[in-house]
Amino acid sequence: MEYGLIGAKLGHSYSRQIHEEIGGYSYELKELPTRADAEAFLEARDFKAVNVTIPYKKLVIPYCDEVEPRAAAIGAVNTLVNRDGKLYGYNTDYDGFAYLARRHGVRFRGKTVLILGSGGTRNTVAAVCRDRGAERVVTLSRSGADGCITYEQAEASGEGQIIVNASPAGMYPNNGECLLDLKKFPDLEAVLDVVYNPFRTELLLRAEELGIPAYCGMEMLVAQAVYASARFLDRKVDLSHVERIHRDIRRQVSNISLIGMPGCGKSTVGRALARALGKTYVDLDDVIEQVAKMPIPDIFAQRGEDVFRKYEADAVRECAKNHGQVIACGGGVIKTPGNARLLRQNGPVLWIRRPVEKLPTTGRPLSMGGHSLKKMEAERTPLYRSGSDAAVDNFGRLSDTVRDAVEAFDQTFDPGN
Numbered sequence: 312m313e314y315g316l317i318g319a320k321l322g323h324s325y326s327r328q329i330h331e332e333i334g335g336y337s338y339e340l341k342e343l344p345t346r347a348d349a350e351a352f353l354e355a356r357d358f359k360a361v362n363v364t365i366p367y368k369k370l371v372i373p374y375c376d377e378v379e380p381r382a383a384a385i386g387a388v389n390t391l392v393n394r395d396g397k398l399y400g401y402n403t404d405y406d407g408f409a410y411l412a413r414r415h416g417v418r419f420r421g422k423t424v425l426i427l428g429s430g431g432t433r434n435t436v437a438a439v440c441r442d443r444g445a446e447r448v449v450t451l452s453r454s455g456a457d458g459c460i461t462y463e464q465a466e467a468s469g470e471g472q473i474i475v476n477a478s479p480a481g482m483y484p485n486n487g488e489c490l491l492d493l494k495k496f497p498d499l500e501a502v503l504d505v506v507y508n509p510f511r512t513e514l515l516l517r518a519e520e521l522g523i524p525a526y527c528g529m530e531m532l533v534a535q536a537v538y539a540s541a542r543f544l545d546r547k548v549d550l551s552h553v554e555r556i557h558r559d560i561r562r563q564v565s566n567i568s569l570i571g572m573p574g575c576g577k578s579t580v581g582r583a584l585a586r587a588l589g590k591t592y593v594d595l596d597d598v599i600e601q602v603a604k605m606p607i608p609d610i611f612a613q614r615g616e617d618v619f620r621k622y623e624a625d626a627v628r629e630c631a632k633n634h635g636q637v638i639a640c641g642g643g644v645i646k647t648p649g650n651a652r653l654l655r656q657n658g659p660v661l662w663i664r665r666p667v668e669k670l671p672t673t674g675r676p677l678s679m680g681g682h683s684l685k686k687m688e689a690e691r692t693p694l695y696r697s698g699s700d701a702a703v704d705n706f707g708r709l710s711d712t713v714r715d716a717v718e719a720f721d722q723t724f725d726p727g728n
């Protein structure tokens with residue numbers, strides 16, 4: 312192997328795609344499941360340069376002939392370069408996190424920063440905060456041991472202007488997990504999360520709902536790779552790659568969820584949109600029918616709307632964890648509080664609008680003739696509006712709607728989104 316990534320489990324990694332786009336070299340994901348595998352790999356030194364991920368960032372240090380002081384102080388090396396048989400260790404996660412904060416104008420000088428989690432990434436984040444002049448860096452952990460405070464203690468004090476999650480809380484498959492009530496921090500200015508799967512962790516969703524700027528770890532991941540690649544090839548760092556690659560990955564792996572009135576065209580538009588963007592099409596109604604083992608009208612008739620809504624919420628929860636999908640929802644999906652925010656974890660929600668006169672009135676349990684559809688539209692419009700990131704009109708040709716939906720999707724990648 313010339314270039315690549317070593318770690319115990321690498322199925323999730325975007326590093327191959329990122330490095331191959333930046334450097335033009337081939338990049339191998341080399342899983343080394345045990346510590347003995349990692350040690351054998353390091354002893355053989357049969358590589359040009361590698362990144363190192365969990366759980367070997369500390370293990371590699373004694374194998375290095377030279378470790379940059381910053382990586383030594385942090386106690387973690389994520390970039391290992393073999394120059395004429397000598398191993399040089401660097402920490403580009405530091406640069407990646409510094410990039411993420413800088414890119415979004417998050418300044419640590421004079422601030423109290425709360426770091427969630429006492430694991431490996433915590434030291435990297437703390438080093439950046441301190442080097443950038445943070446007044447206090449406080450680490451939160453469940454136990455509160457080893458110089459940390461507990462989440463409850465942090466909430467009780469209410470102090471903190473910047474919160475950084477450096478723990479795996481809320482990371483796939485534990486989507487939705489969050490240990491902190493952000494409402495307890497009146498001076499909060501920004502929230503950053505090193506987690507990038509989902510794009511919006513529960514922590515980031517809560518911050519957004521309070522109107523606090525919130526940034527996910529995907530740009531950190533791409534930036535650390537750009538810095539690592541410069542080390543690999545002894546080149547100057549070219550940060551112009553970061554935005555483009557971040558955008559490409561987001562565009563590729565984001566979901567797009569479609570909501571709107573019964574029969575407004577969610578499934579029709581959804582199928583065409585999925586085809587146009589190379590995404591997987593998922594019809595929530597189909598998922599529900601598979602789980603319930605009966606057609607939707609039968610669920611309503613035999614078990615009632617409440618039972619249907621439970622099936623629907625479960626289907627939303629599961630589907631929203633996955634990536635690269637167009638998800639066509641049922642018309643009433645927004646009636647269950649919480650569904651829209653689940654859908655927003657991994658991409659935007661688009662509200663498909665169609666004049667009520669054009670909506671079909673047959674075959675849908677809750678569409679019963681023009682008058683009730685008008686009433687339903689009046690009731691649901693505020694929910695569709697608040698549950699969506701953008702509205703797309705499906706008034707004319709399907710191809711026009713798909714074009715507008717792609718445009719609305721692309722606009723969600725503008726800075727700050």
Ligand SMILES: Nc1ncnc2c1ncn2[C@@H]1O[C@H](COP(=O)(O)OP(=O)(O)OP(=O)(O)O)[C@@H](O)[C@H]1O
Nearest residue numbers: 572573574575576577578579641642675707708709
């Ligand atoms: N732009 C369009 N031009 C012509 N017909 C359309 C257009 N969009 C949707 N339709 C038609 O409207 C009907 C309802 O569309 P569709 O089943 O996709 O709606 P839906 O929102 O998925 O409905 P539901 O809420 O029941 O899931 C279909 O007959 C579809 O062909």
Ligand SMILES: O=C(O)C1=C[C@@H](O)[C@@H](O)[C@H](O)C1
Nearest residue numbers: 324325326362363364389404
């Ligand atoms: O998941 C990944 O691909 C990586 C994660 C981080 O540990 C990085 O430090 C590493 O370079 C690559």
Ligand SMILES: [Mg+2]
Nearest residue numbers: 577578639640
């Ligand atoms: Mg449909």
